[in-house]
Amino acid sequence: MTTSPRDATAKALNEALEGLDLAGRLAFVAELEGRAVFTTSLGIEDQVITAAIGTNDLSIEVATLQTGRLFNETVALIDKTEETYGILIKRFHPESADVDAYTAQYGANGFYDSVEARHACCDVRKLKPLARALEGAGYWVTGLRRGQSGNRATTPFAEADNERGLIKINPLADWDIETIRAYVVENGVPVNPLHARGYPSIGCEPCTRAIKPGEPERAGRWWWENDEKRECGLHVPEAATSAIPNTSNVA
Numbered sequence: 001m002t003t004s005p006r007d008a009t010a011k012a013l014n015e016a017l018e019g020l021d022l023a024g025r026l027a028f029v030a031e032l033e034g035r036a037v038f039t040t041s042l043g044i045e046d047q048v049i050t051a052a053i054g055t056n057d058l059s060i061e062v063a064t065l066q067t068g069r070l071f072n073e074t075v076a077l078i079d080k081t082e083e084t085y086g087i088l089i090k091r092f093h094p095e096s097a098d099v100d101a102y103t104a105q106y107g108a109n110g111f112y113d114s115v116e117a118r119h120a121c122c123d124v125r126k127l128k129p130l131a132r133a134l135e136g137a138g139y140w141v142t143g144l145r146r147g148q149s150g151n152r153a154t155t156p157f158a159e160a161d162n163e164r165g166l167i168k169i170n171p172l173a174d175w176d177i178e179t180i181r182a183y184v185v186e187n188g189v190p191v192n193p194l195h196a197r198g199y200p201s202i203g204c205e206p207c208t209r210a211i212k213p214g215e216p217e218r219a220g221r222w223w224w225e226n227d228e229k230r231e232c233g234l235h236v237p238e239a240a241t242s243a244i245p246n247t248s249n250v251a
């Protein structure tokens with residue numbers, strides 16, 4: 001397997017971040033040469049990162065994918081979070097021509113009919129806006145955690161994303177959900193009220209359901225699909241991505 005200079009940089013960064021706390025990890029990345037962009041879905045992990053960026057006034061841009069299919073509670077939380085921390089959360093919307101073309105081909109809710117149709121919807125509403133959000137960025141900060149799912153069990157603190165030409169930073173990789181919840185309480189971080197109604201992981205409204213006791217955290221996402229296809233691709237490793245039809249996968 002060949003490694004790129006970016007792989008070597010990510011490996012060194014991974015080691016440097018390991019011994020730091022959350023604020024230290026984010027401050028380290030904020031000081032690096034090149035733009036750092038944090039994409040938030042307003043989930044509880046992302047709210048912890050936003051709080052750390054906002055309270056420490058770190059030079060990391062905060063962006064969100066306003067897919068047009070979000071829960072009202074999520075949309076309201078974007079505004080509330082901006083007010084709480086005095087920051088701008090930049091919204092990236094899908095192109096209306098892309099949405100129209102999708103609807104004409106598959107129907108507005110065609111994502112229930114096939115994996116291909118679902119990836120096509122995520123491509124229009126998430127992947128393309130994400131590409132715009134990350135344009136020119138050197139670092140992409142995410143709220144990925146090892147405990148979120150089997151697919152994420154080996155998440156490092158820093159990893160090369162050679163496809164997107166940047167380094168992905170996962171400052172909460174080693175945090176468990178109890179630590180996240182304690183941070184939120186201790187720091188008065190605003191969170192989505194849906195978490196208290198059985199939604200540990202929240203995406204678009206038509207593609208997210210509450211989970212039952214004992215189910216994995218992400219069991220409510222694209223629940224009608226097989227497990228191995230359920231990641232919508234935003235965070236799927238490159239090797240796995242090639243196995244997903246249509247490569248239009250976003251998370």
Ligand code: SF4
Pocket residue numbers: 067069111118119121122123125126203204206207232
């Ligand atoms: S999560 Fe569902 S509604 Fe949202 S972009 Fe993907 S398929 Fe479309």
